Amino acid sequence: MKRFSLLFALLLAITGTLVAFLALPPSVGRTSVTIPKDASAATAARILQEAGVVRSAFLFTVLHTFHQRPIKSGTYLFLSGVYPWTASRILADGPPADRPEITVTIPEGFRLEEIAALLEKKGVLVSAGDFLDKVLDPTYAYQITGFRVPSLEGYLFPDTYRFYPGTSADVVIRRMFHRLQRVLRDLPAPRGDTHSLLTLASIVEAESARDEERPRIAAVFRNRLRRGMRLEADPTVRYALNRWDTRPILYKDLDSPSPYNTYRTAGLPPGPICSPGRAPASPLVYFL
Structure with missing residues (x-):
């Protein structure tokens, strides 16, 4: 009987794996x-x-x-x-x-919540909530990217797209991720891993008010990382607190225990904080 139970369990496991594939x-x-x-x-x-x-x-x-x-x-x-x-x-x-296609432009530096809201407002998504449930799920993120990442933040490339009204969240996500893959393939081979590249590029994207500032900001952060210093980037604190109003960052905010707070944590945060754009003004090119 025990042997039969083991064989049955094994058969179920094999069947489940096959169906999932x-x-x-x-x-x-x-x-x-x-x-x-x-x-x-x-x-x-x-x-x-x-x-x-x-x-x-x-x-x-x-x-x-x-x-x-x-x-x-x-x-x-x-x-x-x-x-x-x-x-x-x-x-x-x-x-x-x-159903005519909808043209929508995702601005550089947008976060997942902003992307979801824009796609819903334009009529591409029926529900921003379903989109966010997927992109913020680490298991789903692994299915899409093949990486163990906390979410798909930074992995949905900001660009102009055309979608039909009511396109499923899964189709939108995969198309935006595939666009990122094509952009990365067109760049020279990075010195580090893709996740670190996107993470650092997203911080530069969020920190830069103008395109001409990006090379200088990128150089500062790159030097801090090489010396083992904390990045001390304000946008990472806002991301940690999920606070995006116009109020300035206060000293007490710098004590946030979040791993995204680069005033307390040395090195890179766990993942990107927004979607970095592409060359010629892209922060991506400064880390190659």
Whole structure:
């Protein structure tokens, strides 16, 4: 009996791992698929799998049965691979032919909360809350980046994007992260790891009022790190306190025990404090 229980538990573990793998979005770029009229869930699933939009046609078919909504025919544009339940919802909503794309520009230096609020205001996201639940979750951040990071702060690249109204948070997040990956690939190989690069670049981004200040500020912080000194950057204190009003930083604020407070903690904080931009004025280039 004990042996049977162990075998059953092992089978469950293997099955769970396989299902989790098959649910992961494939690594595919911009892809267009056409779903014919009166297509069944199985037919649509096969089309999506062959196009590389979903990893498993079988899993899509099973999950779509829970939606209890018919699949709508038409041409769909996928900007990346998606989870099967996301694809199911998109095909049930119908093609976006009657929904013009929304152009939205994410400013350099924006934090995750600001990005979420802007995307919701523009109509890209239905709920900023769902977006924040994902980007602030370390487990989800690991799924996206492959790094053990506290959140996706600093990993969603500030740029101009075009999205359909009501785009899922997962699609938006993956597209912005993929844009960051392309930008990093275009830069010379960094001397340190990507996370440290983004963290330091974000502090320079937040500290700089004008583009011409960035080289000087970057040099100061780089020298402090080399000497083992504290960075003593005011924006990290504001991030630690989550206080972004116009009130000045007070001496008592510098005593915050947060690891993001670089007045108390030597070296870099646990992660970026905002989204740094790109060259020619990008702080990223000062650490290469």
